[in-house]
Amino acid sequence: MKRIMIGAALLALMTGRGSAEAPKDDPLTRPIAPGYADRWLKPQPPMRVYGNSYLVGFTELNVALIRTKAGLILIDAGVPQGVATVEANIRRLGFDVRQIKYILSTEPHYDHGGGFAALVRDSGATVLAGRDGAASLRLGRALPEDPQAAHLDTFPAVPKVRAVADGETIRLGDVVITARATPGHTSGSMSWTWKSCEKGKCIDMVFASSLNPVSADGYRFTDPAHAGIVASYRRSFAAMSALPCDLLLTAHPDQSGGDEKFAKFSAGTRPNPFLDPGACRAYAAKFSAALDARLAKEGAR
Template identity: 60%
Template sequence: MRLVTALAIGLAGMMATGAGKADDPLTRPIAPESSKRWLAPQTPVRLYGNSYLVGFGGLNVALIRTSAGLILIDGAVPQAVADVEANIRRLGFSVRDIKLILSTEPHFDHAGGIAALARDSGARVIASAAGAAVLRQGGGDPDDPQAAWLEHFPGVARVRTARDGEVIRLGDVAVTAIATPGHTLGSMSWRWRSCEGKACKTMLFAASLNPAAADGWRFADPAHRRFVEAFRSSIATMKAQRCDIVIASHPLEGDAERRRQLSARRAPNPFAYPTPCLAYAERAEAALARKLAE
Protein backbone atom coordinates (compact mmCIF):
# COMPACT_ATOMS: atom_id res chain seq x y z
CA MET A 1 0.00 0.00 0.00
CA ARG A 2 2.88 2.37 0.85
CA LEU A 3 4.48 1.56 -2.52
CA VAL A 4 1.24 2.23 -4.41
CA THR A 5 0.79 5.52 -2.53
CA ALA A 6 4.36 6.57 -3.29
CA LEU A 7 3.94 5.74 -6.97
CA ALA A 8 0.68 7.70 -7.10
CA ILE A 9 2.31 10.74 -5.49
CA GLY A 10 5.25 10.49 -7.88
CA LEU A 11 2.95 10.24 -10.88
CA ALA A 12 0.96 13.24 -9.68
CA GLY A 13 4.17 15.21 -9.40
CA MET A 14 5.20 14.27 -12.92
CA MET A 15 1.79 15.32 -14.23
CA ALA A 16 2.02 18.64 -12.40
CA THR A 17 5.39 19.44 -13.98
CA GLY A 18 4.35 18.28 -17.44
CA ALA A 19 6.64 15.23 -17.46
CA GLY A 20 4.54 12.17 -18.14
CA LYS A 21 1.55 14.27 -19.17
CA ALA A 22 -1.32 12.04 -20.27
CA ASP A 23 -1.81 11.82 -24.01
CA ASP A 24 -4.96 13.54 -25.24
CA PRO A 25 -5.95 12.39 -28.74
CA LEU A 26 -8.03 15.54 -29.24
CA THR A 27 -5.09 17.91 -28.71
CA ARG A 28 -2.25 16.02 -30.38
CA PRO A 29 -0.26 18.49 -32.50
CA ILE A 30 -0.91 18.52 -36.23
CA ALA A 31 1.04 20.37 -38.93
CA PRO A 32 3.45 21.81 -36.35
CA GLU A 33 5.61 23.64 -38.88
CA SER A 34 2.64 25.35 -40.55
CA SER A 35 1.07 26.12 -37.19
CA LYS A 36 4.15 28.03 -36.04
CA ARG A 37 3.22 30.75 -38.54
CA TRP A 38 -0.17 31.22 -36.91
CA LEU A 39 0.26 30.68 -33.18
CA ALA A 40 2.22 33.73 -32.07
CA PRO A 41 0.92 34.44 -28.54
CA GLN A 42 -1.53 37.32 -28.19
CA THR A 43 -2.97 38.87 -25.05
CA PRO A 44 -6.75 38.39 -25.14
CA VAL A 45 -8.54 41.65 -25.76
CA ARG A 46 -12.03 43.12 -25.63
CA LEU A 47 -12.54 44.22 -29.20
CA TYR A 48 -15.82 46.07 -28.72
CA GLY A 49 -18.71 45.76 -26.30
CA ASN A 50 -19.32 42.09 -25.59
CA SER A 51 -16.89 40.88 -28.28
CA TYR A 52 -13.38 39.60 -27.58
CA LEU A 53 -10.40 38.07 -29.38
CA VAL A 54 -8.85 35.03 -27.69
CA GLY A 55 -6.67 33.74 -30.50
CA PHE A 56 -3.22 34.32 -31.92
CA GLY A 57 -1.08 36.55 -34.07
CA GLY A 58 -1.96 34.66 -37.24
CA LEU A 59 -5.21 32.96 -36.34
CA ASN A 60 -8.34 34.61 -34.94
CA VAL A 61 -10.68 33.02 -32.43
CA ALA A 62 -13.55 35.20 -31.22
CA LEU A 63 -15.64 35.15 -28.06
CA ILE A 64 -19.05 36.76 -27.52
CA ARG A 65 -20.45 37.30 -24.03
CA THR A 66 -24.22 36.94 -23.74
CA SER A 67 -26.68 36.99 -20.85
CA ALA A 68 -26.93 33.19 -21.11
CA GLY A 69 -23.29 32.20 -21.56
CA LEU A 70 -20.51 32.48 -24.13
CA ILE A 71 -20.31 31.94 -27.89
CA LEU A 72 -16.94 30.91 -29.34
CA ILE A 73 -16.18 31.29 -33.05
CA ASP A 74 -13.62 28.79 -34.39
CA GLY A 75 -11.19 26.63 -32.44
CA ALA A 76 -7.71 26.95 -33.99
CA VAL A 77 -5.48 23.84 -34.20
CA PRO A 78 -5.64 21.07 -31.56
CA GLN A 79 -2.36 22.00 -29.87
CA ALA A 80 -3.66 25.56 -29.34
CA VAL A 81 -6.70 24.55 -27.28
CA ALA A 82 -4.96 25.00 -23.92
CA ASP A 83 -3.91 28.53 -24.91
CA VAL A 84 -7.40 29.43 -26.13
CA GLU A 85 -8.87 28.20 -22.85
CA ALA A 86 -6.22 30.08 -20.87
CA ASN A 87 -7.05 33.28 -22.76
CA ILE A 88 -10.74 32.83 -21.95
CA ARG A 89 -9.89 32.46 -18.26
CA ARG A 90 -7.63 35.52 -18.39
CA LEU A 91 -10.69 37.53 -19.37
CA GLY A 92 -12.43 36.31 -16.24
CA PHE A 93 -14.68 33.71 -17.91
CA SER A 94 -15.03 29.97 -17.42
CA VAL A 95 -14.60 27.54 -20.31
CA ARG A 96 -17.71 25.76 -19.00
CA ASP A 97 -19.70 28.92 -19.77
CA ILE A 98 -19.22 28.36 -23.53
CA LYS A 99 -22.62 27.24 -24.80
CA LEU A 100 -22.13 27.48 -28.57
CA ILE A 101 -19.13 27.04 -30.88
CA LEU A 102 -19.63 28.42 -34.39
CA SER A 103 -17.42 27.10 -37.20
CA THR A 104 -16.38 29.19 -40.19
CA GLU A 105 -14.75 26.48 -42.29
CA PRO A 106 -13.78 22.80 -41.90
CA HIS A 107 -10.02 23.23 -42.29
CA PHE A 108 -7.62 21.99 -39.62
CA ASP A 109 -6.30 25.48 -38.78
CA HIS A 110 -9.76 26.75 -37.80
CA ALA A 111 -11.61 23.57 -36.82
CA GLY A 112 -8.86 21.31 -35.49
CA GLY A 113 -9.43 22.32 -31.88
CA ILE A 114 -13.23 22.32 -31.92
CA ALA A 115 -13.65 18.71 -30.76
CA ALA A 116 -11.54 19.33 -27.63
CA LEU A 117 -13.17 22.68 -26.92
CA ALA A 118 -16.65 21.14 -27.27
CA ARG A 119 -15.66 18.32 -24.90
CA ASP A 120 -14.15 20.66 -22.31
CA SER A 121 -17.05 23.11 -22.37
CA GLY A 122 -20.04 20.91 -23.21
CA ALA A 123 -20.95 23.42 -25.93
CA ARG A 124 -23.02 22.70 -29.02
CA VAL A 125 -21.17 23.07 -32.33
CA ILE A 126 -22.92 24.78 -35.25
CA ALA A 127 -21.79 24.87 -38.89
CA SER A 128 -23.21 24.93 -42.40
CA ALA A 129 -24.57 21.63 -43.72
CA ALA A 130 -21.57 21.15 -46.03
CA GLY A 131 -19.17 22.22 -43.30
CA ALA A 132 -20.76 19.93 -40.71
CA ALA A 133 -20.28 16.88 -42.93
CA VAL A 134 -16.52 17.54 -43.10
CA LEU A 135 -16.28 18.42 -39.40
CA ARG A 136 -17.82 15.09 -38.43
CA GLN A 137 -15.21 13.13 -40.38
CA GLY A 138 -12.30 15.36 -39.35
CA GLY A 139 -11.48 16.72 -42.80
CA GLY A 140 -10.64 14.71 -45.87
CA ASP A 141 -12.98 16.39 -48.37
CA PRO A 142 -11.57 15.17 -51.73
CA ASP A 143 -13.25 18.03 -53.62
CA ASP A 144 -11.52 20.76 -51.61
CA PRO A 145 -9.14 22.81 -53.78
CA GLN A 146 -6.52 22.44 -51.05
CA ALA A 147 -7.13 18.72 -50.42
CA ALA A 148 -3.52 17.76 -51.19
CA TRP A 149 -2.28 20.14 -48.49
CA LEU A 150 -4.80 19.58 -45.75
CA GLU A 151 -4.32 17.66 -42.51
CA HIS A 152 -6.96 15.49 -40.88
CA PHE A 153 -8.10 16.66 -37.46
CA PRO A 154 -10.22 15.26 -34.60
CA GLY A 155 -13.77 14.80 -35.82
CA VAL A 156 -16.66 16.53 -34.08
CA ALA A 157 -19.27 13.94 -33.17
CA ARG A 158 -22.31 16.21 -32.77
CA VAL A 159 -22.78 19.19 -35.05
CA ARG A 160 -25.97 21.13 -35.55
CA THR A 161 -26.41 22.63 -39.03
CA ALA A 162 -27.41 26.22 -39.79
CA ARG A 163 -28.77 27.49 -43.07
CA ASP A 164 -27.85 30.74 -44.80
CA GLY A 165 -29.62 33.63 -43.08
CA GLU A 166 -30.59 31.64 -39.99
CA VAL A 167 -30.47 33.56 -36.71
CA ILE A 168 -28.80 31.76 -33.79
CA ARG A 169 -29.91 33.14 -30.42
CA LEU A 170 -28.26 32.81 -27.03
CA GLY A 171 -29.53 35.07 -24.27
CA ASP A 172 -29.53 38.68 -25.46
CA VAL A 173 -27.37 38.06 -28.56
CA ALA A 174 -28.52 37.07 -32.05
CA VAL A 175 -25.91 35.82 -34.54
CA THR A 176 -26.83 35.54 -38.21
CA ALA A 177 -25.29 32.83 -40.37
CA ILE A 178 -24.02 34.10 -43.73
CA ALA A 179 -23.06 31.47 -46.30
CA THR A 180 -19.76 32.48 -47.96
CA PRO A 181 -18.60 29.36 -49.86
CA GLY A 182 -15.53 29.30 -52.08
CA HIS A 183 -12.47 28.73 -49.91
CA THR A 184 -14.48 25.68 -48.88
CA LEU A 185 -17.99 24.88 -50.07
CA GLY A 186 -19.06 24.83 -46.41
CA SER A 187 -17.64 28.22 -45.40
CA MET A 188 -19.90 30.29 -43.16
CA SER A 189 -19.45 33.82 -41.83
CA TRP A 190 -21.23 35.14 -38.72
CA ARG A 191 -22.74 38.59 -37.98
CA TRP A 192 -23.97 40.12 -34.71
CA ARG A 193 -24.31 43.45 -32.87
CA SER A 194 -22.12 44.63 -30.00
CA CYS A 195 -22.88 47.72 -27.92
CA GLU A 196 -21.02 50.02 -25.58
CA GLY A 197 -23.76 51.94 -23.87
CA LYS A 198 -26.04 53.17 -26.64
CA ALA A 199 -23.32 52.98 -29.30
CA CYS A 200 -23.75 49.74 -31.23
CA LYS A 201 -21.67 48.28 -34.03
CA THR A 202 -22.26 45.44 -36.46
CA MET A 203 -19.55 42.82 -36.07
CA LEU A 204 -18.74 40.23 -38.72
CA PHE A 205 -16.46 37.22 -38.34
CA ALA A 206 -15.55 36.49 -41.95
CA ALA A 207 -14.62 33.08 -43.28
CA SER A 208 -11.70 33.18 -45.66
CA LEU A 209 -12.34 34.33 -49.24
CA ASN A 210 -8.80 33.50 -50.31
CA PRO A 211 -8.79 31.45 -53.57
CA ALA A 212 -6.02 29.11 -52.43
CA ALA A 213 -5.45 25.78 -54.16
CA ALA A 214 -2.88 23.01 -54.14
CA ASP A 215 -0.31 22.80 -56.91
CA GLY A 216 -1.90 21.72 -60.18
CA TRP A 217 -5.49 22.58 -59.13
CA ARG A 218 -6.75 25.24 -61.54
CA PHE A 219 -9.72 27.52 -60.89
CA ALA A 220 -9.90 28.13 -64.64
CA ASP A 221 -10.55 24.42 -65.28
CA PRO A 222 -14.18 24.14 -66.47
CA ALA A 223 -14.64 21.23 -64.06
CA HIS A 224 -14.06 23.66 -61.19
CA ARG A 225 -16.55 26.25 -62.33
CA ARG A 226 -18.74 25.81 -59.22
CA PHE A 227 -15.91 27.06 -57.01
CA VAL A 228 -15.47 30.20 -59.10
CA GLU A 229 -19.23 30.81 -59.06
CA ALA A 230 -19.26 30.26 -55.29
CA PHE A 231 -16.50 32.81 -54.81
CA ARG A 232 -18.24 35.38 -56.98
CA SER A 233 -21.52 34.89 -55.13
CA SER A 234 -19.80 35.17 -51.74
CA ILE A 235 -17.88 38.27 -52.79
CA ALA A 236 -21.19 39.88 -53.80
CA THR A 237 -22.70 38.82 -50.47
CA MET A 238 -19.80 40.36 -48.57
CA LYS A 239 -20.03 43.59 -50.55
CA ALA A 240 -23.67 43.88 -49.51
CA GLN A 241 -22.93 43.58 -45.78
CA ARG A 242 -23.13 46.78 -43.78
CA CYS A 243 -20.63 46.01 -41.04
CA ASP A 244 -18.54 48.22 -38.78
CA ILE A 245 -15.86 45.73 -37.68
CA VAL A 246 -14.55 42.71 -39.58
CA ILE A 247 -12.76 39.85 -37.84
CA ALA A 248 -11.12 37.72 -40.52
CA SER A 249 -10.31 34.07 -39.80
CA HIS A 250 -6.67 35.03 -40.37
CA PRO A 251 -5.90 38.60 -39.23
CA LEU A 252 -5.88 41.20 -41.97
CA GLU A 253 -2.99 43.42 -42.94
CA GLY A 254 -2.89 46.23 -40.40
CA ASP A 255 -4.68 44.31 -37.64
CA ALA A 256 -1.52 43.98 -35.53
CA GLU A 257 -1.14 47.75 -35.53
CA ARG A 258 -4.84 48.15 -34.76
CA ARG A 259 -4.44 45.91 -31.73
CA ARG A 260 -1.51 48.03 -30.56
CA GLN A 261 -3.60 51.17 -30.96
CA LEU A 262 -6.55 49.57 -29.16
CA SER A 263 -4.36 48.75 -26.16
CA ALA A 264 -3.39 52.44 -25.99
CA ARG A 265 -6.87 53.93 -26.50
CA ARG A 266 -10.35 52.52 -26.97
CA ALA A 267 -11.95 55.51 -28.69
CA PRO A 268 -12.14 55.91 -31.56
CA ASN A 269 -11.90 52.15 -32.01
CA PRO A 270 -9.13 51.46 -34.59
CA PHE A 271 -10.94 48.34 -35.88
CA ALA A 272 -14.00 50.42 -36.81
CA TYR A 273 -12.98 51.99 -40.11
CA PRO A 274 -15.21 52.87 -43.11
CA THR A 275 -16.74 50.01 -45.15
CA PRO A 276 -14.58 47.12 -43.85
CA CYS A 277 -16.83 44.47 -45.42
CA LEU A 278 -16.55 46.14 -48.82
CA ALA A 279 -12.76 46.35 -48.46
CA TYR A 280 -12.61 42.67 -47.49
CA ALA A 281 -14.69 41.71 -50.54
CA GLU A 282 -12.65 43.83 -52.92
CA ARG A 283 -9.40 42.20 -51.75
CA ALA A 284 -10.95 38.80 -52.41
CA GLU A 285 -12.20 39.91 -55.82
CA ALA A 286 -8.71 41.04 -56.82
CA ALA A 287 -7.17 37.80 -55.53
CA LEU A 288 -9.65 35.72 -57.54
CA ALA A 289 -8.88 37.71 -60.69
CA ARG A 290 -5.16 37.11 -60.21
CA LYS A 291 -5.71 33.40 -59.65
CA LEU A 292 -7.84 33.04 -62.78
CA ALA A 293 -5.22 34.94 -64.80
CA GLU A 294 -2.56 32.51 -63.60
Protein backbone atom coordinates in the same frame (compact mmCIF):
# COMPACT_ATOMS: atom_id res chain seq x y z
CA MET B 1 15.95 3.83 4.77
CA LYS B 2 17.32 3.99 1.22
CA ARG B 3 15.23 0.95 0.30
CA ILE B 4 12.07 2.64 1.66
CA MET B 5 12.75 5.85 -0.31
CA ILE B 6 13.29 3.94 -3.55
CA GLY B 7 10.11 1.98 -2.97
CA ALA B 8 8.14 5.19 -2.37
CA ALA B 9 9.51 6.71 -5.55
CA LEU B 10 8.55 3.64 -7.57
CA LEU B 11 5.07 3.68 -6.04
CA ALA B 12 4.66 7.35 -6.99
CA LEU B 13 5.59 6.60 -10.58
CA MET B 14 3.26 3.59 -10.75
CA THR B 15 0.30 5.49 -9.32
CA GLY B 16 0.83 8.60 -11.44
CA ARG B 17 1.88 10.81 -8.52
CA GLY B 18 5.10 12.66 -7.96
CA SER B 19 7.22 15.04 -10.05
CA ALA B 20 8.33 12.29 -12.45
CA GLU B 21 4.81 11.83 -13.88
CA ALA B 22 4.88 11.95 -17.68
CA PRO B 23 2.41 14.29 -19.40
CA LYS B 24 -0.63 12.52 -20.78
CA ASP B 25 -1.04 12.27 -24.53
CA ASP B 26 -4.39 13.83 -25.36
CA PRO B 27 -5.48 12.75 -28.86
CA LEU B 28 -7.79 15.78 -29.13
CA THR B 29 -4.98 18.30 -28.59
CA ARG B 30 -2.18 16.40 -30.32
CA PRO B 31 -0.30 18.95 -32.49
CA ILE B 32 -1.11 19.15 -36.18
CA ALA B 33 1.63 20.38 -38.56
CA PRO B 34 3.49 21.93 -35.62
CA GLY B 35 6.39 23.39 -37.59
CA TYR B 36 4.04 25.06 -40.06
CA ALA B 37 1.31 26.05 -37.61
CA ASP B 38 3.71 27.69 -35.16
CA ARG B 39 3.73 30.84 -37.30
CA TRP B 40 0.06 31.41 -36.42
CA LEU B 41 0.34 30.82 -32.68
CA LYS B 42 2.31 33.74 -31.29
CA PRO B 43 0.59 34.65 -28.01
CA GLN B 44 -1.75 37.61 -27.83
CA PRO B 45 -3.48 38.90 -24.70
CA PRO B 46 -7.25 38.41 -24.66
CA MET B 47 -9.04 41.68 -25.21
CA ARG B 48 -12.51 43.16 -25.48
CA VAL B 49 -12.69 44.82 -28.89
CA TYR B 50 -16.20 46.22 -28.59
CA GLY B 51 -19.12 45.79 -26.22
CA ASN B 52 -19.73 42.10 -25.59
CA SER B 53 -17.17 40.94 -28.16
CA TYR B 54 -13.66 39.73 -27.40
CA LEU B 55 -10.63 38.16 -29.08
CA VAL B 56 -9.11 35.16 -27.30
CA GLY B 57 -6.82 33.74 -29.99
CA PHE B 58 -3.42 34.46 -31.46
CA THR B 59 -1.60 37.08 -33.51
CA GLU B 60 -2.26 35.27 -36.78
CA LEU B 61 -5.32 33.19 -35.93
CA ASN B 62 -8.45 34.85 -34.63
CA VAL B 63 -10.78 33.19 -32.13
CA ALA B 64 -13.68 35.39 -31.01
CA LEU B 65 -15.82 35.26 -27.89
CA ILE B 66 -19.27 36.79 -27.46
CA ARG B 67 -20.76 37.25 -24.01
CA THR B 68 -24.52 36.88 -23.65
CA LYS B 69 -26.88 36.79 -20.69
CA ALA B 70 -27.30 33.03 -21.17
CA GLY B 71 -23.70 31.98 -21.73
CA LEU B 72 -20.83 32.35 -24.19
CA ILE B 73 -20.47 31.91 -27.93
CA LEU B 74 -17.08 31.10 -29.44
CA ILE B 75 -16.20 31.60 -33.11
CA ASP B 76 -13.56 29.17 -34.38
CA ALA B 77 -11.13 27.28 -32.19
CA GLY B 78 -7.74 27.28 -33.88
CA VAL B 79 -5.47 24.25 -34.03
CA PRO B 80 -5.64 21.49 -31.39
CA GLN B 81 -2.32 22.47 -29.79
CA GLY B 82 -3.70 25.98 -29.21
CA VAL B 83 -6.78 24.93 -27.23
CA ALA B 84 -5.07 25.26 -23.84
CA THR B 85 -4.12 28.85 -24.68
CA VAL B 86 -7.63 29.71 -25.89
CA GLU B 87 -9.13 28.28 -22.71
CA ALA B 88 -6.60 30.15 -20.56
CA ASN B 89 -7.45 33.39 -22.36
CA ILE B 90 -11.15 32.82 -21.68
CA ARG B 91 -10.39 32.32 -17.98
CA ARG B 92 -8.19 35.44 -17.93
CA LEU B 93 -11.25 37.43 -18.95
CA GLY B 94 -13.10 36.04 -15.94
CA PHE B 95 -15.23 33.49 -17.80
CA ASP B 96 -15.61 29.75 -17.38
CA VAL B 97 -15.07 27.50 -20.41
CA ARG B 98 -18.15 25.54 -19.31
CA GLN B 99 -20.23 28.67 -20.04
CA ILE B 100 -19.67 28.17 -23.79
CA LYS B 101 -22.95 27.06 -25.35
CA TYR B 102 -22.18 27.37 -29.06
CA ILE B 103 -19.00 27.25 -31.13
CA LEU B 104 -19.40 28.69 -34.62
CA SER B 105 -17.31 27.44 -37.53
CA THR B 106 -16.02 29.63 -40.34
CA GLU B 107 -14.39 26.79 -42.29
CA PRO B 108 -13.68 23.09 -41.75
CA HIS B 109 -9.88 23.21 -41.95
CA TYR B 110 -7.53 22.12 -39.18
CA ASP B 111 -6.27 25.66 -38.53
CA HIS B 112 -9.76 26.89 -37.57
CA GLY B 113 -11.67 23.74 -36.62
CA GLY B 114 -8.93 21.43 -35.38
CA GLY B 115 -9.57 22.46 -31.78
CA PHE B 116 -13.36 21.96 -31.88
CA ALA B 117 -13.38 18.40 -30.53
CA ALA B 118 -11.34 19.31 -27.45
CA LEU B 119 -13.39 22.43 -26.76
CA VAL B 120 -16.65 20.52 -27.15
CA ARG B 121 -15.39 17.94 -24.66
CA ASP B 122 -14.29 20.62 -22.18
CA SER B 123 -17.36 22.85 -22.49
CA GLY B 124 -20.25 20.66 -23.64
CA ALA B 125 -20.96 23.19 -26.40
CA THR B 126 -22.55 22.45 -29.77
CA VAL B 127 -20.70 23.38 -32.96
CA LEU B 128 -22.68 25.20 -35.66
CA ALA B 129 -21.52 25.14 -39.28
CA GLY B 130 -22.75 25.33 -42.85
CA ARG B 131 -24.09 22.09 -44.33
CA ASP B 132 -20.87 21.07 -46.08
CA GLY B 133 -18.83 22.41 -43.21
CA ALA B 134 -20.75 20.23 -40.78
CA ALA B 135 -20.20 17.16 -42.97
CA SER B 136 -16.48 17.86 -43.10
CA LEU B 137 -16.18 18.44 -39.35
CA ARG B 138 -17.94 15.17 -38.59
CA LEU B 139 -15.39 13.38 -40.78
CA GLY B 140 -12.37 15.26 -39.46
CA ARG B 141 -11.10 16.10 -42.94
CA ALA B 142 -11.73 18.33 -45.93
CA LEU B 143 -14.27 17.20 -48.50
CA PRO B 144 -12.81 15.97 -51.81
CA GLU B 145 -14.04 19.02 -53.76
CA ASP B 146 -12.14 21.42 -51.48
CA PRO B 147 -9.45 23.18 -53.58
CA GLN B 148 -6.92 22.53 -50.80
CA ALA B 149 -8.00 18.96 -49.96
CA ALA B 150 -4.89 17.31 -51.40
CA HIS B 151 -2.49 18.99 -48.98
CA LEU B 152 -4.56 19.41 -45.81
CA ASP B 153 -4.00 17.45 -42.61
CA THR B 154 -6.86 15.60 -40.95
CA PHE B 155 -8.07 16.72 -37.52
CA PRO B 156 -10.12 15.27 -34.63
CA ALA B 157 -13.66 14.60 -35.79
CA VAL B 158 -16.36 16.67 -34.08
CA PRO B 159 -19.28 14.71 -32.60
CA LYS B 160 -21.71 17.55 -31.85
CA VAL B 161 -22.26 19.56 -35.03
CA ARG B 162 -25.49 21.20 -36.13
CA ALA B 163 -25.82 22.34 -39.73
CA VAL B 164 -27.27 25.81 -40.29
CA ALA B 165 -28.46 27.48 -43.48
CA ASP B 166 -27.56 30.84 -45.00
CA GLY B 167 -29.56 33.53 -43.23
CA GLU B 168 -30.49 31.32 -40.28
CA THR B 169 -30.46 33.07 -36.91
CA ILE B 170 -29.21 31.69 -33.62
CA ARG B 171 -30.33 33.27 -30.36
CA LEU B 172 -28.59 32.92 -27.03
CA GLY B 173 -29.81 35.16 -24.26
CA ASP B 174 -29.83 38.74 -25.53
CA VAL B 175 -27.69 38.09 -28.64
CA VAL B 176 -28.86 37.05 -32.11
CA ILE B 177 -26.26 35.81 -34.59
CA THR B 178 -26.94 35.36 -38.28
CA ALA B 179 -25.18 32.77 -40.44
CA ARG B 180 -23.91 34.18 -43.75
CA ALA B 181 -22.81 31.63 -46.34
CA THR B 182 -19.51 32.67 -47.94
CA PRO B 183 -18.33 29.59 -49.85
CA GLY B 184 -15.39 29.38 -52.21
CA HIS B 185 -12.37 28.88 -49.99
CA THR B 186 -14.37 25.83 -48.88
CA SER B 187 -17.89 24.84 -49.91
CA GLY B 188 -18.94 25.01 -46.25
CA SER B 189 -17.46 28.39 -45.36
CA MET B 190 -19.68 30.53 -43.17
CA SER B 191 -19.36 34.08 -41.86
CA TRP B 192 -21.26 35.35 -38.82
CA THR B 193 -22.89 38.70 -37.97
CA TRP B 194 -24.36 40.16 -34.79
CA LYS B 195 -24.96 43.45 -32.97
CA SER B 196 -22.65 44.64 -30.23
CA CYS B 197 -23.36 47.64 -28.02
CA GLU B 198 -21.06 49.89 -26.02
CA LYS B 199 -21.93 53.10 -24.17
CA GLY B 200 -25.32 53.19 -25.84
CA LYS B 201 -23.97 52.75 -29.38
CA CYS B 202 -24.78 49.50 -31.19
CA ILE B 203 -22.79 48.44 -34.24
CA ASP B 204 -22.81 45.64 -36.80
CA MET B 205 -20.12 43.05 -36.15
CA VAL B 206 -18.83 40.61 -38.78
CA PHE B 207 -16.56 37.61 -38.27
CA ALA B 208 -15.67 36.56 -41.80
CA SER B 209 -14.42 33.29 -43.18
CA SER B 210 -11.36 33.25 -45.43
CA LEU B 211 -12.01 34.38 -49.00
CA ASN B 212 -8.54 33.88 -50.46
CA PRO B 213 -8.40 31.71 -53.60
CA VAL B 214 -5.69 29.24 -52.64
CA SER B 215 -5.35 25.59 -53.54
CA ALA B 216 -3.18 22.52 -53.53
CA ASP B 217 -0.48 22.27 -56.18
CA GLY B 218 -1.84 21.34 -59.58
CA TYR B 219 -5.37 22.56 -58.91
CA ARG B 220 -6.74 24.90 -61.57
CA PHE B 221 -9.65 27.22 -60.98
CA THR B 222 -9.98 27.57 -64.76
CA ASP B 223 -10.78 23.88 -65.10
CA PRO B 224 -14.42 23.73 -66.33
CA ALA B 225 -15.11 21.21 -63.57
CA HIS B 226 -14.39 23.95 -61.02
CA ALA B 227 -16.65 26.62 -62.52
CA GLY B 228 -19.07 26.19 -59.62
CA ILE B 229 -16.38 27.04 -57.10
CA VAL B 230 -15.44 30.20 -58.99
CA ALA B 231 -19.12 31.16 -59.08
CA SER B 232 -19.31 30.56 -55.31
CA TYR B 233 -16.44 32.96 -54.78
CA ARG B 234 -18.20 35.62 -56.87
CA ARG B 235 -21.40 35.27 -54.84
CA SER B 236 -19.43 35.44 -51.59
CA PHE B 237 -17.62 38.61 -52.63
CA ALA B 238 -20.96 40.22 -53.43
CA ALA B 239 -22.51 39.03 -50.16
CA MET B 240 -19.56 40.29 -48.10
CA SER B 241 -19.64 43.68 -49.82
CA ALA B 242 -23.36 44.07 -49.07
CA LEU B 243 -23.21 43.21 -45.35
CA PRO B 244 -23.92 45.88 -42.74
CA CYS B 245 -20.40 46.04 -41.34
CA ASP B 246 -19.00 48.47 -38.79
CA LEU B 247 -16.33 46.17 -37.36
CA LEU B 248 -14.75 43.29 -39.26
CA LEU B 249 -12.82 40.39 -37.78
CA THR B 250 -11.39 37.73 -40.09
CA ALA B 251 -10.30 34.16 -39.44
CA HIS B 252 -6.72 35.18 -40.28
CA PRO B 253 -6.39 38.77 -39.03
CA ASP B 254 -3.62 39.76 -41.46
CA GLN B 255 -6.00 39.19 -44.38
CA SER B 256 -7.98 42.29 -43.37
CA GLY B 257 -5.41 44.37 -41.50
CA GLY B 258 -6.71 43.06 -38.19
CA ASP B 259 -3.21 42.41 -36.87
CA GLU B 260 -2.30 46.09 -37.30
CA LYS B 261 -5.61 47.20 -35.80
CA PHE B 262 -5.06 44.99 -32.75
CA ALA B 263 -1.59 46.44 -32.20
CA LYS B 264 -2.94 49.99 -32.35
CA PHE B 265 -5.93 49.17 -30.15
CA SER B 266 -3.81 47.47 -27.48
CA ALA B 267 -1.45 50.47 -27.51
CA GLY B 268 -4.39 52.72 -26.61
CA THR B 269 -5.11 54.29 -30.01
CA ARG B 270 -8.50 55.98 -30.04
CA PRO B 271 -10.97 56.13 -31.65
CA ASN B 272 -11.19 52.36 -31.83
CA PRO B 273 -9.10 51.38 -34.91
CA PHE B 274 -11.27 48.31 -35.47
CA LEU B 275 -14.22 50.55 -36.37
CA ASP B 276 -14.27 50.80 -40.16
CA PRO B 277 -17.58 50.74 -42.08
CA GLY B 278 -15.72 50.07 -45.33
CA ALA B 279 -13.79 47.04 -44.08
CA CYS B 280 -16.08 44.32 -45.50
CA ARG B 281 -16.15 45.93 -48.94
CA ALA B 282 -12.36 46.28 -48.92
CA TYR B 283 -11.96 42.66 -47.80
CA ALA B 284 -14.17 41.41 -50.64
CA ALA B 285 -12.46 43.63 -53.20
CA LYS B 286 -9.00 42.44 -52.15
CA PHE B 287 -9.77 38.80 -52.75
CA SER B 288 -11.94 39.41 -55.80
CA ALA B 289 -8.83 40.96 -57.35
CA ALA B 290 -6.76 38.00 -56.14
CA LEU B 291 -9.14 35.56 -57.83
CA ASP B 292 -9.02 37.56 -61.06
CA ALA B 293 -5.22 37.48 -60.92
CA ARG B 294 -5.21 33.74 -60.28
CA LEU B 295 -7.54 33.09 -63.23
CA ALA B 296 -5.48 35.32 -65.50
CA LYS B 297 -2.27 33.57 -64.48
CA GLU B 298 -3.75 30.15 -65.15
CA GLY B 299 -5.10 31.33 -68.49
CA ALA B 300 -1.68 32.59 -69.54
CA ARG B 301 -0.04 29.19 -69.08
